[in-house]
Amino acid sequence: IRGRADVLLRQISLKFGETPEExxxxxxxxxxAELDAWTDAVLMTRNIDDVFDNKTPFVMIDRPRLFKS
Structure with missing residues (x-):
């Protein structure tokens, strides 16, 4: 679990800047389960608070589709 947390913190820092201590x-x-959900959310949200807000759907970032179904 520690490795998952470290990866998530790195992703947050790269995307949003310095991670608040809280x-x-x-x-x-x-x-x-929380780490998995947040790791997915960090890729699909526009601000750090939305990563941790389990009550609202993710705000999708406009991006090209990499794989077509």
């Missing part, structure tokens, strides 16, 4: 603690104390 969010860092939240990530480090999270379980696998």
């Amino acid at each position: 969010r860092r603690k939240q990530v480090m104390s999270a379980g696998k």
Whole structure:
């Protein structure tokens, strides 16, 4: 789980800048299911608060589709 948390914190920092200490603690104390959900969310949200907000759907970033079905 520690590895998942480290990857998520790196993704957050790369996308949004410095991670607030409150969010860092939240990530480090999270379980696998939360980390998985947040790792997906960080790719699809426009701000750090939306990553952790489980009540609202992800705000999709406009991006080209890489794979066509």
